[in-house]
Amino acid sequence: xxxxxxxxxxxxxxxxxxxxxxxxxxxxxxxxxxxxxxxxxxxxxxxxxxxxxxxxxxxxxxxxxxxxxxxxxxxxxxxxxxxxxxxxxxxxxxxxxxxxxxxxxxxxxxxxxxxxxxxxxxxxxxxxxxxxxxxxxxxxxxxxxxxxxxxxxxxxxxxxxxxxxxxxxxxxxxxxxxxxxxxxxxxxxxxxxxxxxxxxxxxxxxxxxxxxxxxxxxxxxxxxxxxxxxxxxxxxxxxxxxxxxxxxxxxxxxxxxxxxxxxxxxxxxxxxxxxxxxxxxxxxxxxxxxxxxxxxxxxxxxxxxxxxxxxxxxxxxxxxxxxxxxxxxxxxxxxxxxxxxxxxxxxxxxxxxxxxxxxxxxxxxxxxxxxxxxxxxxxxxxxxxxxxxxxxxxxxxxxxxxxxxxxxxxxxxxxxxxxxxxxxxxxxxxxxxxxxxxxxxx
Numbered sequence: 001x002x003x004x005x006x007x008x009x010x011x012x013x014x015x016x017x018x019x020x021x022x023x024x025x026x027x028x029x030x031x032x033x034x035x036x037x038x039x040x041x042x043x044x045x046x047x048x049x050x051x052x053x054x055x056x057x058x059x060x061x062x063x064x065x066x067x068x069x070x071x072x073x074x075x076x077x078x079x080x081x082x083x084x085x086x087x088x089x090x091x092x093x094x095x096x097x098x099x100x101x102x103x104x105x106x107x108x109x110x111x112x113x114x115x116x117x118x119x120x121x122x123x124x125x126x127x128x129x130x131x132x133x134x135x136x137x138x139x140x141x142x143x144x145x146x147x148x149x150x151x152x153x154x155x156x157x158x159x160x161x162x163x164x165x166x167x168x169x170x171x172x173x174x175x176x177x178x179x180x181x182x183x184x185x186x187x188x189x190x191x192x193x194x195x196x197x198x199x200x201x202x203x204x205x206x207x208x209x210x211x212x213x214x215x216x217x218x219x220x221x222x223x224x225x226x227x228x229x230x231x232x233x234x235x236x237x238x239x240x241x242x243x244x245x246x247x248x249x250x251x252x253x254x255x256x257x258x259x260x261x262x263x264x265x266x267x268x269x270x271x272x273x274x275x276x277x278x279x280x281x282x283x284x285x286x287x288x289x290x291x292x293x294x295x296x297x298x299x300x301x302x303x304x305x306x307x308x309x310x311x312x313x314x315x316x317x318x319x320x321x322x323x324x325x326x327x328x329x330x331x332x333x334x335x336x337x338x339x340x341x342x343x344x345x346x347x348x349x350x351x352x353x354x355x356x357x358x359x360x361x362x363x364x365x366x367x368x369x370x371x372x373x374x375x376x377x378x379x380x381x382x383x384x385x386x387x388x389x390x391x392x393x394x395x396x397x398x399x400x401x402x403x404x405x406x407x408x409x410x411x412x413x414x415x416x417x418x419x420x421x422x423x424x425x426x427x428x429x430x431x432x433x434x435x436x437x438x439x440x441x442x
Contacts, residue, residue: 002026002068002083003043006196008054010206010222015062017209017222021175022059024051025168025194026083027070029287029419036074037139037289037417043073045086052083053090056160060096065154067161067171074287075142075165077106083162098160101153104434105142105164107286109135112425120426124285127422134420138288141421145284146250148429150174156437164433165287167249168194172210181212187254188274189217191247192236199236202226216272218264228269230261250285251429252278281426288421295413296377298367299405300388307400308359310393311346318365318391322384329383330376337380342366365402374412381410 002024014022031042041048059066072079080102087100113132115121123129135141142165151174153161163171172190177183189210197205205223219228237244237256247254255275262270307314319341326332344364347354367384371377388409390399425432 001028001043001196002051002055003041003048004051005047006051006054006206007223011054011058013222013224014207014209015058017220019062019064019209020179021065021067022055023067023069023172023175023193024055025069025171027073027075027079027165029074031073033289033417033419035072036076036142036287036419037291037415039072039074039076039078039140041073041079041082045082048083049086049090052086053094056087056090056096056098057094059159060094060098065159065161065175066098067150067163067174069163069166069168069171071162071164074140075105075144075163076140077104077164080104080162080164087160087162099158100160100162100438101156101158102436103145103149103153103161103163103166104436105145105166105432107141107143107432109138109141112141112286115425115427121286121423122283122426124422124424130421130423135288137290138420139290139417141286141288143284143286143425143432144250145433146170146282146429147174147177148251149433149435151178152430153435153437154178156435158437169247169249169254176212182214183252183276184255184274185212185215185217185271187249187252187276188256188259188271189219191254192219192233192271195236195239197221197223197226198239199233200226200228201232216270216274218268218270220268227267230263230269233269233271234259234261248279250279251282252276282429283424284427284432286421286423286425287419289417290420291415292418293370293372293416294374294377295416296369296371296374296381297411297413298369298381298384298388298409299411300365300402300409301405302363302365302400302402303361304400304402305359306396307393308346308361308363311343311360311363314391314393315341315343315365317394318384318387321387321391322367322380325383325387326380330379332376332380337369337371337376339367339369339380339384342368364405370416374414378410378412385409 071083145166147170169190176186196207200221205226210219245257258273346360369377369380
């Protein structure tokens with residue numbers, strides 16, 4: 001991922017092995033809806049600039065294209081412009097002159113409402129049908145492009161393609177499809193390489209090189225110390241997919257039910273038998289985020305064995321006391337605010353699915369308050385402050401003391417966001433995306 005860091009040596013090795021294109025993803029929804037909601041990046045400019053400098057130098061030196069997917073984490077227009085500005089600066093500093101294309105994927109709510117009324121918007125499980133007001137409630141909406149807009153940008157002469165929101169696979173599939181390679185091996189190879197070293201024996205080892213031909217593809221890691229094995233490659237079809245054999249893209253479905261994985265040596269794997277099934281209707285997936293309220297967080301830690309022996313009962317007592325004190329002091333009732341208590345160290349991650357039982361040795365108590373405005377959220381957290389510091393169990397004969405992680409104990413998180421779209425639009429491959437060329441320096 002762009003901005004996550006990689007060694008320059010792995011890029012050099014890929015060039016030395018004869019790479020025809022460099023493809024890198026710059027986005028993710030893994031860290032939640034905040035980045036789409038605010039159109040900001042989860043990566044720092046310094047890290048992105050460092051990685052782009054290496055990739056731009058390599059692409060220019062080898063005279064091959066560089067394709068960046070989902071710029072700025074969520075692929076909003078602001079994210080594309082942010083990356084474009086860094087590319088412009090690096091090109092000027094390095095004396096490079098690579099033509100740049102920017103593909104914008106932010107969507108207009110009014111146009112999506114027309115599509116909805118025309119019956120061209122469909123829900124994906126588990127969401128259902130939506131009303132037009134959902135589009136209006138979003139602070140940002142993006143459409144997830146397939147390979148077609150990227151191919152258009154390359155055909156127009158771009159050597160650096162900066163994509164808005166794009167499927168991870170489309171970023172890697174675009175150039176080999178442009179070169180006329182068969183879609184089955186291309187799309188399967190694109191899926192396997194989309195997370196770099198994830199398909200190797202060392203996921204932290206950087207990128208991989210896939211060599212595609214008429215009947216399949218061969219894949220190897222760019223770090224000489226890592227290896228691709230039939231299991232490590234095949235297992236990547238389990239990653240971020242609901243089906244390990246079939247995976248939908250905007251223009252069709254990757255089908256690997258008959259794929260074979262053969263070790264060529266101790267580092268390279270040959271894959272054959274992959275297919276790509278064209279869809280009857282091209283669709284573009286939508287992602288949208290909106291503000292749900294404002295949050296304030298407080299975190300304390302418990303090491304008192306008397307509390308830990310009755311931690312579930314204590315947590316329920318804490319909930320009751322917060323509700324009572326908030327009603328007493330702030331006059332707020334249920335529905336005017338909400339809060340969540342997480343006991344990290346005691347079922348804090350798995351909840352009721354946690355298989356371990358018995359008293360924990362220590363527990364971190366996270367209180368997360370949500371309210372329509374920041375002041376109310378913080379006021380509730382402040383009311384809970386003495387309880388987070390000294391609340392005993394029911395009937396305890398002494399007042400315990402816990403430890404806050406920070407002072408002040410209340411941390412205002414600002415606006416909180418939620419994803420509200422998991423829908424597709426029936427459309428033409430490039431109709432929802434805008435391509436602009438320029439921004440290169442001689």
